[in-house]
Amino acid sequence: MFQAGLWPLGRRGAIASLLLCRRLHCPVMGTKVSDEQLMLRYSGGDADAFAELYVRHKASLYRYMLRSCESQAVAEELYQEVWASVIQSRKRYTDSAKFSTWLFSIAGNRLIDHYRKQGKWDAYLVDMDEGDSESCAVAASFEQPEAQADINQQMRRLLHCLEQLPPPQRQVFLLREEAGMNLQTVAESVGIGLEAVKSRMRYALGKLRLCMGGEA
Amino acid sequence: MSDPHDELKDDVLSNLYQRTRIEEPPMALDSAILSQARQAVEKPQHRSLWSRMGWVAPLASMAVVMLTVSVVIQMKQQHPESLAPTLMDAAPKQKQNITHDAESVMELKEEGASSRQAAEKKDAYAPSAQPNVAPVESLNEMAPAKSLVPKPATAPSSIEAIPQRKLKIQTREVAPAGVMSDSTSDAISGGGADDRMQREPEALGSVRAKTVAKPAAERMSADQWLTIIREAIQAGQLDEAAASLNAFKQAYPDEPVPEDIASALAKQQ
Numbered sequence: 001m002f003q004a005g006l007w008p009l010g011r012r013g014a015i016a017s018l019l020l021c022r023r024l025h026c027p028v029m030g031t032k033v034s035d036e037q038l039m040l041r042y043s044g045g046d047a048d049a050f051a052e053l054y055v056r057h058k059a060s061l062y063r064y065m066l067r068s069c070e071s072q073a074v075a076e077e078l079y080q081e082v083w084a085s086v087i088q089s090r091k092r093y094t095d096s097a098k099f100s101t102w103l104f105s106i107a108g109n110r111l112i113d114h115y116r117k118q119g120k121w122d123a124y125l126v127d128m129d130e131g132d133s134e135s136c137a138v139a140a141s142f143e144q145p146e147a148q149a150d151i152n153q154q155m156r157r158l159l160h161c162l163e164q165l166p167p168p169q170r171q172v173f174l175l176r177e178e179a180g181m182n183l184q185t186v187a188e189s190v191g192i193g194l195e196a197v198k199s200r201m202r203y204a205l206g207k208l209r210l211c212m213g214g215e216a
Numbered sequence: 217m218s219d220p221h222d223e224l225k226d227d228v229l230s231n232l233y234q235r236t237r238i239e240e241p242p243m244a245l246d247s248a249i250l251s252q253a254r255q256a257v258e259k260p261q262h263r264s265l266w267s268r269m270g271w272v273a274p275l276a277s278m279a280v281v282m283l284t285v286s287v288v289i290q291m292k293q294q295h296p297e298s299l300a301p302t303l304m305d306a307a308p309k310q311k312q313n314i315t316h317d318a319e320s321v322m323e324l325k326e327e328g329a330s331s332r333q334a335a336e337k338k339d340a341y342a343p344s345a346q347p348n349v350a351p352v353e354s355l356n357e358m359a360p361a362k363s364l365v366p367k368p369a370t371a372p373s374s375i376e377a378i379p380q381r382k383l384k385i386q387t388r389e390v391a392p393a394g395v396m397s398d399s400t401s402d403a404i405s406g407g408g409a410d411d412r413m414q415r416e417p418e419a420l421g422s423v424r425a426k427t428v429a430k431p432a433a434e435r436m437s438a439d440q441w442l443t444i445i446r447e448a449i450q451a452g453q454l455d456e457a458a459a460s461l462n463a464f465k466q467a468y469p470d471e472p473v474p475e476d477i478a479s480a481l482a483k484q485q
Contacts (some may be wrong), residue, residue, distance in 0.1 A: 047254040054250060062241040076245055083249045087256050155236045158229065176225075177233050183224070201224045208229055 035099035043090040050090075054083070057103055060178045064104065067162055067174055068111050078114060082107045097188075104179045105189040108171060115167050154212070161211030169204035172197050438464070438471045449480045457481060 033049075035056065041049035062079055069075040085106050093102065115121035162170060175186045187197045265273075436444075441464050448457035458481045461473065 042253070042257070045257045047257050050253045050257075051250055054246070054253070058246065059237075059240045063237055063239050066239055076241070079241065080245060080249060084252065087253050090256070151232075151235065154232055158232050159236055162233075177230060178237070198224060205224065205226050205229065209226070212229070 036095035039090070039093050039099050040095060043093055050087075053099070057100065060180075061103065061107060064107060064174050064178045065111070067159070067178075068167065068170060069114070074114070078107075078110050082110055085110070098185075100179055101181070101185055101189050104175055104181070105191070108175070108190055111167070111171070121167060157212060158208070161208050164211060165204055165207055169200045169207070172200045173204040173208075176201070438468045441468070442474060442477060445477055449477065454481060 033052070035053060038049040038053040042053065061082065062075075065075040065079045065082070066072065069078060082103070086103065089106075093099075112121055162173070165173070171190065172183075172186050175181050175189060176183070179189075181189060183197050183201065184194060187194045190197065441460070445457050445460050445464065448454075448460060457477075461477060461481060464471070465473070
Protein backbone atom coordinates (compact mmCIF):
# COMPACT_ATOMS: atom_id res chain seq x y z
CA MET A 1 0.00 0.00 0.00
CA PHE A 2 2.82 2.32 0.80
CA GLN A 3 4.67 1.46 -2.37
CA ALA A 4 1.62 2.24 -4.42
CA GLY A 5 1.52 5.68 -2.97
CA LEU A 6 5.08 6.58 -3.96
CA TRP A 7 4.74 6.48 -7.76
CA PRO A 8 3.60 10.10 -8.15
CA LEU A 9 6.94 11.28 -6.67
CA GLY A 10 9.04 9.80 -9.44
CA ARG A 11 12.00 7.57 -9.03
CA ARG A 12 14.20 10.00 -7.12
CA GLY A 13 11.34 11.10 -4.94
CA ALA A 14 10.44 7.55 -4.15
CA ILE A 15 14.00 6.70 -3.16
CA ALA A 16 14.22 9.78 -0.95
CA SER A 17 10.94 8.91 0.69
CA LEU A 18 12.05 5.39 1.31
CA LEU A 19 15.27 6.56 2.89
CA LEU A 20 13.38 9.02 5.03
CA CYS A 21 10.90 6.42 6.09
CA ARG A 22 13.66 4.01 6.92
CA ARG A 23 15.20 6.71 9.06
CA LEU A 24 11.83 7.27 10.76
CA HIS A 25 11.09 3.57 10.88
CA CYS A 26 8.01 3.90 8.75
CA PRO A 27 6.21 0.76 7.59
CA VAL A 28 7.87 0.20 4.24
CA MET A 29 7.09 -2.64 1.86
CA GLY A 30 4.74 -4.30 4.28
CA THR A 31 7.21 -4.43 7.09
CA LYS A 32 6.63 -2.85 10.39
CA VAL A 33 9.13 -2.44 13.08
CA SER A 34 7.88 -4.14 16.15
CA ASP A 35 7.48 -2.41 19.45
CA GLU A 36 10.18 -4.60 20.90
CA GLN A 37 12.67 -3.60 18.24
CA LEU A 38 11.91 0.04 18.73
CA MET A 39 12.43 -0.26 22.45
CA LEU A 40 15.71 -2.03 21.94
CA ARG A 41 16.81 0.68 19.58
CA TYR A 42 15.90 3.30 22.09
CA SER A 43 17.85 1.51 24.79
CA GLY A 44 20.77 1.73 22.33
CA GLY A 45 20.41 5.49 22.13
CA ASP A 46 17.95 6.00 19.29
CA ALA A 47 15.59 8.74 20.45
CA ASP A 48 13.52 8.53 17.27
CA ALA A 49 12.63 4.95 18.06
CA PHE A 50 11.11 6.09 21.31
CA ALA A 51 9.15 8.77 19.49
CA GLU A 52 7.61 6.14 17.24
CA LEU A 53 6.88 3.91 20.16
CA TYR A 54 5.27 6.75 22.01
CA VAL A 55 3.00 7.62 19.11
CA ARG A 56 1.75 4.05 18.94
CA HIS A 57 0.80 3.66 22.59
CA LYS A 58 0.23 7.13 23.96
CA ALA A 59 -3.54 7.26 23.35
CA SER A 60 -4.43 3.88 24.81
CA LEU A 61 -2.25 4.37 27.83
CA TYR A 62 -3.63 7.86 28.39
CA ARG A 63 -7.24 6.64 28.30
CA TYR A 64 -6.36 3.73 30.56
CA MET A 65 -5.00 6.13 33.12
CA LEU A 66 -7.86 8.57 32.59
CA ARG A 67 -10.55 5.93 33.17
CA SER A 68 -8.73 4.58 36.22
CA CYS A 69 -8.19 7.83 38.12
CA GLU A 70 -10.60 10.14 39.84
CA SER A 71 -9.40 13.26 38.03
CA GLN A 72 -7.67 14.26 34.80
CA ALA A 73 -4.83 15.95 36.69
CA VAL A 74 -4.00 12.82 38.62
CA ALA A 75 -4.28 10.76 35.45
CA GLU A 76 -1.81 13.00 33.57
CA GLU A 77 0.63 12.94 36.46
CA LEU A 78 0.59 9.16 36.69
CA TYR A 79 0.74 8.95 32.89
CA GLN A 80 3.95 10.98 32.81
CA GLU A 81 5.41 8.91 35.63
CA VAL A 82 4.77 5.72 33.68
CA TRP A 83 6.69 6.99 30.65
CA ALA A 84 9.47 8.25 32.93
CA SER A 85 9.77 4.72 34.29
CA VAL A 86 9.95 3.38 30.76
CA ILE A 87 12.74 5.84 29.96
CA GLN A 88 14.68 5.01 33.07
CA SER A 89 14.26 1.27 32.58
CA ARG A 90 15.23 1.26 28.92
CA LYS A 91 18.51 -0.53 29.50
CA ARG A 92 16.84 -3.31 31.48
CA TYR A 93 14.26 -4.05 28.81
CA THR A 94 14.42 -7.36 27.01
CA ASP A 95 12.23 -8.57 24.17
CA SER A 96 11.14 -11.62 26.09
CA ALA A 97 7.80 -9.94 26.76
CA LYS A 98 5.67 -7.76 24.57
CA PHE A 99 6.26 -4.12 24.92
CA SER A 100 2.57 -3.33 25.47
CA THR A 101 2.40 -5.91 28.23
CA TRP A 102 5.45 -4.43 29.85
CA LEU A 103 4.14 -0.91 29.43
CA PHE A 104 0.69 -1.61 30.92
CA SER A 105 2.18 -3.64 33.73
CA ILE A 106 4.19 -0.58 34.73
CA ALA A 107 1.01 1.49 34.50
CA GLY A 108 -1.01 -1.04 36.54
CA ASN A 109 1.59 -1.15 39.28
CA ARG A 110 1.64 2.63 39.41
CA LEU A 111 -2.15 2.69 39.75
CA ILE A 112 -2.09 0.11 42.51
CA ASP A 113 0.43 2.20 44.39
CA HIS A 114 -1.88 5.16 43.96
CA TYR A 115 -4.89 3.25 45.26
CA ARG A 116 -2.99 1.85 48.18
CA LYS A 117 -1.92 5.32 49.20
CA GLN A 118 -5.62 6.15 49.33
CA GLY A 119 -6.34 2.93 51.21
CA LYS A 120 -8.79 1.72 48.60
CA TRP A 121 -7.14 -1.17 46.83
CA ASP A 122 -7.24 -3.76 49.58
CA ALA A 123 -10.83 -2.86 50.41
CA TYR A 124 -11.81 -3.40 46.82
CA LEU A 125 -10.24 -6.85 46.83
CA VAL A 126 -12.19 -7.79 49.93
CA ASP A 127 -15.42 -6.63 48.38
CA MET A 128 -14.80 -8.70 45.31
CA ASP A 129 -14.12 -11.79 47.38
CA GLU A 130 -17.50 -11.43 49.01
CA GLY A 131 -19.01 -11.82 45.58
CA ASP A 132 -21.32 -9.92 43.32
CA SER A 133 -23.12 -12.83 41.83
CA GLU A 134 -26.44 -11.13 42.14
CA SER A 135 -25.42 -8.33 39.82
CA CYS A 136 -24.19 -10.81 37.28
CA ALA A 137 -27.41 -12.76 37.33
CA VAL A 138 -29.67 -9.77 36.99
CA ALA A 139 -27.83 -7.94 34.25
CA ALA A 140 -27.25 -10.63 31.72
CA SER A 141 -27.33 -8.33 28.74
CA PHE A 142 -28.69 -5.12 27.42
CA GLU A 143 -29.56 -4.07 23.94
CA GLN A 144 -27.45 -1.67 21.97
CA PRO A 145 -29.32 1.43 20.97
CA GLU A 146 -29.57 2.25 17.31
CA ALA A 147 -30.16 5.97 17.28
CA GLN A 148 -27.08 8.18 17.41
CA ALA A 149 -28.46 10.34 20.13
CA ASP A 150 -29.05 7.30 22.13
CA ILE A 151 -25.57 6.07 21.30
CA ASN A 152 -23.99 9.19 22.66
CA GLN A 153 -26.10 8.90 25.76
CA GLN A 154 -25.11 5.30 26.18
CA MET A 155 -21.47 6.16 25.75
CA ARG A 156 -21.67 8.65 28.53
CA ARG A 157 -23.57 6.19 30.64
CA LEU A 158 -21.02 3.48 30.01
CA LEU A 159 -18.20 5.74 31.09
CA HIS A 160 -20.17 6.61 34.17
CA CYS A 161 -20.78 2.98 34.95
CA LEU A 162 -17.11 2.24 34.36
CA GLU A 163 -16.20 4.80 36.99
CA GLN A 164 -18.45 3.00 39.45
CA LEU A 165 -16.58 -0.28 39.06
CA PRO A 166 -14.04 -1.24 41.70
CA PRO A 167 -10.52 -0.55 40.49
CA PRO A 168 -9.45 -4.22 40.23
CA GLN A 169 -12.46 -5.04 37.99
CA ARG A 170 -12.12 -1.87 36.01
CA GLN A 171 -8.47 -2.66 35.45
CA VAL A 172 -9.01 -5.97 33.74
CA PHE A 173 -11.84 -4.53 31.62
CA LEU A 174 -9.69 -1.63 30.45
CA LEU A 175 -6.64 -3.76 29.77
CA ARG A 176 -8.66 -5.87 27.42
CA GLU A 177 -10.48 -2.99 25.75
CA GLU A 178 -7.69 -0.41 25.61
CA ALA A 179 -4.52 -2.49 25.34
CA GLY A 180 -6.14 -5.26 23.34
CA MET A 181 -4.93 -8.00 25.67
CA ASN A 182 -6.48 -11.36 26.11
CA LEU A 183 -7.21 -12.64 29.55
CA GLN A 184 -3.97 -14.56 29.72
CA THR A 185 -1.95 -11.49 28.87
CA VAL A 186 -3.99 -9.48 31.32
CA ALA A 187 -3.10 -12.01 33.96
CA GLU A 188 0.58 -11.66 33.14
CA SER A 189 0.39 -7.92 33.13
CA VAL A 190 -1.48 -7.63 36.40
CA GLY A 191 0.50 -10.41 38.00
CA ILE A 192 -2.40 -12.59 39.10
CA GLY A 193 -3.68 -15.89 37.98
CA LEU A 194 -5.97 -16.48 35.03
CA GLU A 195 -8.87 -17.51 37.18
CA ALA A 196 -8.60 -14.36 39.21
CA VAL A 197 -8.70 -12.37 36.03
CA LYS A 198 -11.78 -14.25 34.87
CA SER A 199 -13.51 -13.62 38.12
CA ARG A 200 -12.80 -9.95 38.00
CA MET A 201 -13.93 -9.74 34.40
CA ARG A 202 -17.15 -11.55 35.14
CA TYR A 203 -17.96 -9.19 37.93
CA ALA A 204 -17.04 -6.20 35.83
CA LEU A 205 -19.30 -7.17 32.96
CA GLY A 206 -22.20 -7.95 35.24
CA LYS A 207 -22.02 -4.62 36.98
CA LEU A 208 -21.71 -2.75 33.73
CA ARG A 209 -24.77 -4.44 32.30
CA LEU A 210 -26.74 -3.75 35.41
CA CYS A 211 -25.63 -0.16 35.42
CA MET A 212 -26.50 0.22 31.75
CA GLY A 213 -29.99 -1.00 32.44
CA GLY A 214 -29.74 -4.39 31.04
CA GLU A 215 -32.40 -6.86 31.55
CA ALA A 216 -32.00 -10.40 32.46
CA MET B 217 -6.28 -14.09 17.69
CA SER B 218 -9.49 -15.37 19.06
CA ASP B 219 -9.90 -15.29 22.72
CA PRO B 220 -10.58 -18.76 24.12
CA HIS B 221 -12.60 -17.08 26.83
CA ASP B 222 -15.15 -15.39 24.58
CA GLU B 223 -17.97 -16.15 26.97
CA LEU B 224 -16.61 -13.35 29.06
CA LYS B 225 -16.68 -10.91 26.18
CA ASP B 226 -19.65 -8.64 25.74
CA ASP B 227 -19.64 -7.35 22.18
CA VAL B 228 -22.25 -4.70 22.86
CA LEU B 229 -20.32 -3.24 25.71
CA SER B 230 -17.08 -3.61 23.83
CA ASN B 231 -18.37 -1.88 20.72
CA LEU B 232 -19.91 0.85 22.78
CA TYR B 233 -16.71 1.35 24.64
CA GLN B 234 -14.69 1.54 21.42
CA ARG B 235 -16.78 4.54 20.44
CA THR B 236 -15.69 6.32 23.60
CA ARG B 237 -11.99 6.08 22.80
CA ILE B 238 -11.49 9.62 21.61
CA GLU B 239 -9.36 11.15 24.32
CA GLU B 240 -5.66 11.78 23.69
CA PRO B 241 -2.94 13.29 25.82
CA PRO B 242 -2.30 17.03 25.47
CA MET B 243 0.53 18.18 23.24
CA ALA B 244 2.41 19.77 26.12
CA LEU B 245 2.53 16.44 27.85
CA ASP B 246 3.77 14.80 24.68
CA SER B 247 6.53 17.36 24.29
CA ALA B 248 7.65 16.97 27.87
CA ILE B 249 7.86 13.21 27.64
CA LEU B 250 9.62 13.21 24.28
CA SER B 251 12.18 15.79 25.45
CA GLN B 252 12.80 13.77 28.57
CA ALA B 253 13.35 10.68 26.48
CA ARG B 254 15.74 12.51 24.16
CA GLN B 255 17.76 14.01 26.99
CA ALA B 256 18.12 10.59 28.58
CA VAL B 257 19.97 9.22 25.57
CA GLU B 258 21.89 12.30 24.50
CA LYS B 259 25.58 12.07 25.28
CA PRO B 260 26.81 14.74 27.68
CA GLN B 261 29.01 17.24 25.83
CA HIS B 262 32.31 18.04 27.36
CA ARG B 263 32.13 21.72 27.92
CA SER B 264 34.45 23.88 29.82
CA LEU B 265 33.40 25.30 33.11
CA TRP B 266 33.35 28.75 31.59
CA SER B 267 31.03 27.79 28.77
CA ARG B 268 28.77 25.83 31.04
CA MET B 269 28.33 28.77 33.32
CA GLY B 270 27.05 30.88 30.47
CA TRP B 271 26.33 34.45 31.37
CA VAL B 272 27.00 33.91 35.06
CA ALA B 273 30.79 33.78 34.73
CA PRO B 274 31.27 37.14 32.96
CA LEU B 275 28.85 38.84 35.29
CA ALA B 276 30.62 37.43 38.32
CA SER B 277 34.01 38.50 36.96
CA MET B 278 32.82 42.03 36.32
CA ALA B 279 31.31 42.23 39.78
CA VAL B 280 34.62 41.15 41.33
CA VAL B 281 36.58 43.73 39.34
CA MET B 282 34.20 46.52 40.29
CA LEU B 283 34.31 45.52 43.91
CA THR B 284 38.11 45.50 43.93
CA VAL B 285 38.35 48.91 42.28
CA SER B 286 35.87 50.44 44.69
CA VAL B 287 37.73 49.01 47.69
CA VAL B 288 41.08 50.41 46.45
CA ILE B 289 39.60 53.84 45.81
CA GLN B 290 38.02 53.92 49.23
CA MET B 291 41.28 52.94 50.88
CA LYS B 292 43.16 55.72 49.09
CA GLN B 293 40.62 58.27 50.18
CA GLN B 294 40.71 57.20 53.79
CA HIS B 295 44.46 56.67 54.16
CA PRO B 296 46.37 58.71 51.60
CA GLU B 297 49.44 58.92 53.82
CA SER B 298 49.76 55.22 54.02
CA LEU B 299 51.13 55.19 50.53
CA ALA B 300 53.84 57.90 51.23
CA PRO B 301 57.34 56.70 52.13
CA THR B 302 58.31 57.22 55.74
CA LEU B 303 61.78 58.62 54.92
CA MET B 304 60.29 61.57 53.15
CA ASP B 305 58.48 62.56 56.32
CA ALA B 306 61.63 62.57 58.45
CA ALA B 307 63.23 65.70 56.92
CA PRO B 308 60.13 67.81 57.03
CA LYS B 309 59.55 66.79 60.62
CA GLN B 310 63.03 68.00 61.57
CA LYS B 311 62.38 71.28 59.87
CA GLN B 312 59.10 71.49 61.65
CA ASN B 313 60.84 71.03 64.97
CA ILE B 314 63.27 73.86 64.26
CA THR B 315 60.56 76.17 63.08
CA HIS B 316 58.51 75.19 66.05
CA ASP B 317 61.29 76.25 68.35
CA ALA B 318 61.67 79.57 66.59
CA GLU B 319 57.94 80.07 66.73
CA SER B 320 57.93 79.31 70.41
CA VAL B 321 60.62 81.93 70.90
CA MET B 322 58.50 84.49 69.14
CA GLU B 323 55.48 83.48 71.14
CA LEU B 324 57.40 83.89 74.34
CA LYS B 325 58.54 87.33 73.25
CA GLU B 326 55.00 88.33 72.60
CA GLU B 327 53.91 86.95 75.93
CA GLY B 328 56.66 88.91 77.58
CA ALA B 329 55.46 92.10 75.99
CA SER B 330 51.88 91.47 76.98
CA SER B 331 52.77 90.54 80.53
CA ARG B 332 54.95 93.64 80.79
CA GLN B 333 51.98 95.72 79.83
CA ALA B 334 49.83 93.91 82.37
CA ALA B 335 52.42 94.47 85.06
CA GLU B 336 52.63 98.17 84.26
CA LYS B 337 48.92 98.46 84.62
CA LYS B 338 49.09 96.68 87.89
CA ASP B 339 51.72 99.05 89.19
CA ALA B 340 49.58 101.94 88.19
CA TYR B 341 47.04 100.81 90.73
CA ALA B 342 49.58 100.18 93.49
CA PRO B 343 48.72 101.73 96.91
CA SER B 344 52.11 103.32 97.24
CA ALA B 345 52.56 106.84 95.91
CA GLN B 346 55.93 105.96 94.67
CA PRO B 347 55.41 103.08 92.47
CA ASN B 348 59.09 102.54 92.42
CA VAL B 349 59.26 101.83 96.10
CA ALA B 350 57.07 98.84 95.97
CA PRO B 351 59.09 97.25 93.34
CA VAL B 352 62.18 97.78 95.38
CA GLU B 353 60.70 96.15 98.33
CA SER B 354 59.38 93.34 96.37
CA LEU B 355 62.63 93.08 94.62
CA ASN B 356 64.49 92.62 97.84
CA GLU B 357 62.17 89.92 98.73
CA MET B 358 62.51 88.26 95.52
CA ALA B 359 65.44 86.20 94.62
CA PRO B 360 67.81 87.59 92.05
CA ALA B 361 66.98 86.39 88.63
CA LYS B 362 69.45 85.86 85.95
CA SER B 363 67.10 86.66 83.21
CA LEU B 364 69.60 87.64 80.56
CA VAL B 365 71.49 84.44 80.85
CA PRO B 366 69.86 81.81 78.86
CA LYS B 367 70.58 78.54 80.46
CA PRO B 368 70.73 75.23 78.73
CA ALA B 369 69.23 73.66 81.80
CA THR B 370 65.54 73.29 82.58
CA ALA B 371 63.48 76.30 81.71
CA PRO B 372 61.95 78.34 84.50
CA SER B 373 58.64 79.95 84.03
CA SER B 374 58.83 82.80 81.63
CA ILE B 375 55.99 84.56 83.31
CA GLU B 376 57.75 84.47 86.63
CA ALA B 377 60.82 86.01 85.11
CA ILE B 378 59.00 88.91 83.60
CA PRO B 379 58.00 90.71 86.78
CA GLN B 380 61.47 90.16 88.23
CA ARG B 381 63.09 91.69 85.26
CA LYS B 382 60.67 94.56 85.26
CA LEU B 383 61.29 95.25 88.87
CA LYS B 384 64.99 95.30 88.35
CA ILE B 385 64.71 97.80 85.61
CA GLN B 386 62.51 100.07 87.58
CA THR B 387 64.95 99.81 90.42
CA ARG B 388 67.68 101.03 88.18
CA GLU B 389 65.56 103.94 87.18
CA VAL B 390 64.99 105.09 90.73
CA ALA B 391 68.30 104.38 92.17
CA PRO B 392 70.90 107.05 91.78
CA ALA B 393 73.68 106.64 89.45
CA GLY B 394 76.27 104.23 90.60
CA VAL B 395 74.15 102.77 93.29
CA MET B 396 73.44 99.25 92.51
CA SER B 397 71.20 97.09 94.54
CA ASP B 398 72.34 93.71 95.53
CA SER B 399 69.25 92.35 94.19
CA THR B 400 70.09 93.35 90.74
CA SER B 401 70.85 90.67 88.31
CA ASP B 402 74.31 89.25 88.15
CA ALA B 403 74.18 89.67 84.47
CA ILE B 404 74.09 93.43 84.89
CA SER B 405 77.66 94.48 85.26
CA GLY B 406 79.78 97.40 84.39
CA GLY B 407 78.90 101.09 84.19
CA GLY B 408 76.82 103.04 81.81
CA ALA B 409 73.80 102.94 83.96
CA ASP B 410 72.57 106.28 82.66
CA ASP B 411 72.96 105.12 79.18
CA ARG B 412 71.25 102.00 80.04
CA MET B 413 68.41 103.92 81.60
CA GLN B 414 68.02 105.99 78.50
CA ARG B 415 67.99 103.06 76.21
CA GLU B 416 66.06 100.88 78.42
CA PRO B 417 62.63 102.23 77.82
CA GLU B 418 63.09 101.58 74.17
CA ALA B 419 64.77 98.29 74.62
CA LEU B 420 62.54 97.09 77.35
CA GLY B 421 60.50 95.17 74.98
CA SER B 422 63.42 93.45 73.35
CA VAL B 423 65.22 92.77 76.58
CA ARG B 424 62.20 91.41 78.22
CA ALA B 425 61.58 89.48 75.12
CA LYS B 426 64.98 87.99 75.45
CA THR B 427 64.27 87.43 79.08
CA VAL B 428 61.07 85.82 78.25
CA ALA B 429 62.92 83.84 75.69
CA LYS B 430 65.07 82.22 78.37
CA PRO B 431 63.08 79.10 78.51
CA ALA B 432 63.05 78.95 74.77
CA ALA B 433 66.74 79.84 74.62
CA GLU B 434 67.46 76.99 76.84
CA ARG B 435 66.14 74.83 74.13
CA MET B 436 67.76 76.90 71.43
CA SER B 437 70.79 75.90 69.58
CA ALA B 438 74.09 77.77 69.65
CA ASP B 439 73.29 79.57 66.44
CA GLN B 440 70.04 80.86 67.77
CA TRP B 441 71.74 82.00 70.94
CA LEU B 442 74.32 83.90 68.98
CA THR B 443 71.59 85.46 66.93
CA ILE B 444 69.97 86.79 70.03
CA ILE B 445 73.30 88.17 71.20
CA ARG B 446 73.71 89.96 67.87
CA GLU B 447 70.30 91.45 68.19
CA ALA B 448 71.11 92.68 71.64
CA ILE B 449 74.31 94.28 70.33
CA GLN B 450 72.40 95.92 67.52
CA ALA B 451 69.88 97.18 70.03
CA GLY B 452 72.67 98.68 72.05
CA GLN B 453 72.38 96.32 74.95
CA LEU B 454 76.03 95.58 75.12
CA ASP B 455 76.10 94.66 78.77
CA GLU B 456 73.35 92.23 78.32
CA ALA B 457 74.97 90.90 75.23
CA ALA B 458 78.23 90.42 77.04
CA ALA B 459 76.51 88.62 79.88
CA SER B 460 74.70 86.47 77.46
CA LEU B 461 77.90 85.73 75.65
CA ASN B 462 79.54 84.67 78.89
CA ALA B 463 76.67 82.35 79.53
CA PHE B 464 76.90 81.07 76.00
CA LYS B 465 80.55 80.27 76.48
CA GLN B 466 79.71 78.36 79.59
CA ALA B 467 76.95 76.49 77.90
CA TYR B 468 78.79 75.83 74.68
CA PRO B 469 82.45 75.95 75.52
CA ASP B 470 83.37 74.27 72.29
CA GLU B 471 81.48 76.68 70.13
CA PRO B 472 83.60 79.43 68.65
CA VAL B 473 82.52 83.01 69.19
CA PRO B 474 81.85 84.82 65.95
CA GLU B 475 84.22 87.66 65.21
CA ASP B 476 81.52 90.28 64.83
CA ILE B 477 80.16 89.54 68.26
CA ALA B 478 83.59 89.42 69.81
CA SER B 479 84.68 92.64 68.19
CA ALA B 480 81.49 94.43 69.14
CA LEU B 481 81.78 93.46 72.74
CA ALA B 482 85.50 94.20 72.75
CA LYS B 483 84.79 97.73 71.62
CA GLN B 484 82.25 98.07 74.34
CA GLN B 485 84.72 97.00 76.94
